[in-house]
Amino acid sequence: xxxxxxxxxxxxxxxxxxxxxxxxxxxxxxxxxxxxxxxxxxxxxxxxxxxxxxxxxxxxxxxxxxxxxxxxxxxxxxxxxxxxxxxxxxxxxxxxxxxxxxxxxxxxxxxxxxxxxxxxxxxxxxxxxxxxxxxxxxxxxxxxxxxxxxxxxxxxxxxxxxxxxxxxxxxxxxxxxxxxxxxxxxxxxxxxxxxxxxxxxxxxxxxxxxxxxxxxxxxxxxxxxxxxxxxxxxxxxxxxxxxxxxxxxxxxxxxxxxxxxxxxxxxxxxx
Numbered sequence: 001x002x003x004x005x006x007x008x009x010x011x012x013x014x015x016x017x018x019x020x021x022x023x024x025x026x027x028x029x030x031x032x033x034x035x036x037x038x039x040x041x042x043x044x045x046x047x048x049x050x051x052x053x054x055x056x057x058x059x060x061x062x063x064x065x066x067x068x069x070x071x072x073x074x075x076x077x078x079x080x081x082x083x084x085x086x087x088x089x090x091x092x093x094x095x096x097x098x099x100x101x102x103x104x105x106x107x108x109x110x111x112x113x114x115x116x117x118x119x120x121x122x123x124x125x126x127x128x129x130x131x132x133x134x135x136x137x138x139x140x141x142x143x144x145x146x147x148x149x150x151x152x153x154x155x156x157x158x159x160x161x162x163x164x165x166x167x168x169x170x171x172x173x174x175x176x177x178x179x180x181x182x183x184x185x186x187x188x189x190x191x192x193x194x195x196x197x198x199x200x201x202x203x204x205x206x207x208x209x210x211x212x213x214x215x216x217x218x219x220x221x222x223x224x225x226x227x228x229x230x231x232x233x234x235x236x237x238x239x240x241x242x243x244x245x246x247x248x249x250x251x252x253x254x255x256x257x258x259x260x261x262x263x264x265x266x267x268x269x270x271x
Contacts, residue, residue: 019115030122049133053085083228084201086134094127098171102179120175147232166220169252172260179267220245
């Protein structure tokens with residue numbers, strides 16, 4: 001007897017979560033595959049995860065710190081930029097890989113059934129390992145310079161969850177669009193690069209004029225980066241901004257799931 005399983009794009013969230021739990025071993029297998037493929041046949045391996053924030057921290061510290069004299073919240077410039085680059089690197093890499101994951105796994109998706117949302121979700125989840133490596137580097141530097149606080153332990157899981165929810169919500173939407181319109185793959189790097197310049201990676205939020213502050217409300221990475229810097233400098237944590245960012249991230253995630261499930265069956269036929 002052959003049992004045909006079909007995916008209903010109108011399935012409820014509860015049914016979707018039940019399916020994801022049922023296929024949890026496949027989800028973990030995809031995560032393991034993504035980690036192995038990412039660093040396969042690379043000479044430096046996971047060292048690349050450390051080189052990116054270290055190199056760009058040095059470049060930003062010299063150009064925007066010592067040359068442009070960018071405000072730094074009374075922090076050493078390397079810490080000021082490292083606090084932004086570690087979460088931003090994980091966010092940008094996860095969003096980029098999740099956005100192109102359906103196209104990359106088209107051969108598997110077109111042959112067998114499983115909850116398709118596993119593909120972008122597993123790719124994004126595998127970047128948590130990269131974040132942990134960068135987080136250890138960031139905390140090591142903060143400890144050595146006397147800026148570390150135990151609140152990092154408490155706030156990091158919350159900020160990481162907010163970061164992943166944002167990346168997954170946007171990534172799900174872009175993955176479907178990219179699978180249907182292959183031009184999107186060329187737009188994604190531009191959007192990510194633009195996102196870094198409109199997020200307070202190079203500058204503090206205090207440098208934004210008041211009429212542009214609304215942009216930080218719809219950009220959860222703004223609150224995340226400012227929170228890390230506030231923990232370092234011992235200043236007031238932007239709870240109001242984080243609360244707004246949390247609501248926005250939840251909306252991104254819910255829309256991403258809805259859009260993905262609504263369009264995925266049509267996309268499978270295209271793939």
